[in-house]
Amino acid sequence: MIREILMSFDDLVVVREPVEKKFGITRYLLKYKTQPVLFEDVDGWQVAGNIWSTRERIAGYLNVRKKGLTGFITEAMKNPRPFKKMNDAPFLKNSTEDFSLLELPVPRYYPKDGGHYFTSAMVVARGENGFTNISFHRIMVRDEKTAAIRLVPRHLYSMWKDKAEHGEELDVRIIVGNPVHLLLAGATSVPYGVSELEIASKMSEMAFGKPLEVVDVSGIPVPVETELVFEAKITPELVDEGPFVDITGTYDYVRKQPLVVFERMYHVNDPIFHALLPGGYEHYMLMGLPKEPQIYASVKRVVPKVHGVRLTEGGAMWLHAVVSITKQHDGDGKNAILAALAGHPSLKHVVVVDEDIDIYDDREVEWAVATRFQADRDLVVVPNARGSSLDPSATKSLTAKWGIDATKPLDRKEEFERATLQ
Structure with missing residues (x-):
């Protein structure tokens, strides 16, 4: 049950004062973007949000390493x-036809929403x-x-x-x-x-x-x-x-x-309503994580050694990705770009890096782009491709897709190695 799960988190935020379901829930979920929040009084109901707002929390609950989530799914x-x-089942203890959707703690998240x-x-x-x-x-x-x-x-x-x-x-x-x-x-x-x-x-x-x-x-x-x-x-x-x-x-x-x-x-006794903040980190995780296996499988078909795939939070875990590979041939980086775009048709931008780059660290990814990428030879652009209807910059869902090959040239790998003590 959600209550037991929430109580196991050491970063849980508990809101005891009454909170309005119109915009009130949103304010707290935006304030604590990556922390689970339990509201004890929303029109007399209990509500929780941001429950699964980080990879680490999801992986910990499922008894798997963060880097193993893609393989797990x-x-x-x-x-x-x-x-x-x-x-x-516990929810069968309480059954009724005498209820109103208007009395439930169904949020209205933003002012222009069509309703709750x-x-x-x-x-x-x-x-x-x-x-x-x-x-x-x-x-x-x-x-x-x-x-x-x-x-x-x-x-x-x-x-x-x-x-x-x-x-x-x-x-x-x-x-x-x-x-x-x-x-x-x-x-x-x-x-x-x-x-x-x-x-x-x-x-x-x-x-x-x-x-x-x-x-x-x-x-x-x-x-x-x-x-x-x-x-x-x-x-x-x-x-x-x-x-x-x-x-x-x-x-x-x-x-x-x-x-x-x-x-x-x-409903169960003392139920907790799950409020999933639209466009929030929990939304990213639950919508994006199940797409990473698709990208992985697609890239794996053209490059044998694929070490990881990450849809990035900066790209709403829908439009941008990072893929880690070990190149065996020149051109593998570009093939991986095209395969990633095919594996998740909504994908708009992908960066392909070597296995020594931590794809979960944005600074490492940017460092790879800064030191291993040249736009005139390593940039792939696919104009007028079918993209995501969720991308406001697309025109009738047509978008320019692009990829960055930030991998080391095979014949000059030693020139791109980072200094280490090992």
Whole structure:
């Protein structure tokens, strides 16, 4: 449960005075960007944010080294494991149809937001063939029982569209307050038919020695460890959704999106609502970390020795990356650049460095650029490429992608070595 996890952190910030859900939560999460914050009174509810705002905290909880996170996620994506079905869960202790979304501690983060938003919510849906999909979706509260849900054209969108075209509703479970292995799994990009619940189950086995436990909630499996669960239906009706702040810290625009109707709420005793600050470090981590394995795999296909991949905080862990390789041939650096851009199509800028550079240290990366890069021979520019819709500088999602080969020339490696005592 979230409470036990929070209490294990020695840098936890506890806010005991009442805090307003409109902008009040945001002010604290911006002040303590990398520290977990527990609010004890938000309209009578407890709320937590910035829980997973650093690599170190995520890695520590999952019992893996920081540099091993990419491999950890990769292993889970390659080898999903069945989850374990249980007969009970703590959230089943409290069940009601008598609730109002307006009375929940759903924040409004910024002044131009279209409304109060669920940001850490994950949606669990079951396909006709029994396949269970779980994914992140922002959800804008409209009134006591309805909201607008943002669906990008991926798996849940496809499941909804199949129903909507026949005038039917898609039955889903909306879950809030989940363990980090489930959050990371829900942000992975895997083929349709691969269940993110089973990816989370593999992570649970690797980290804790046991599979993910789920319980049936009216026909749909829901993780036992979640804090709040809502039975809901995504309808064919479209309503305005947005504007809202996305990962780059800039506003997305208003779209027509499906209307979701909330029907029943379950929650644990004294639940903690997870407030995920849009454009904050926790947002970066949960959205960016699951993309690093894609970049790693793509680069590995062209350069055998890949030591690490990092999507950088300065690039919102979405648009900029650093890749560490050992060159075997001249030109490997440029091939790695092109492979990284292909591995994560939203990527806009990549720096490729040698294995002696710490990719988690921005100063070391900049030093490599300063001492091992010449723009006239080591710069790769790809104009008018399809990029990220989240990049406000792109024109109709077309962008110039570029890479820096900051690796040492093979025939002059000794000239670029740093002085050491060893």
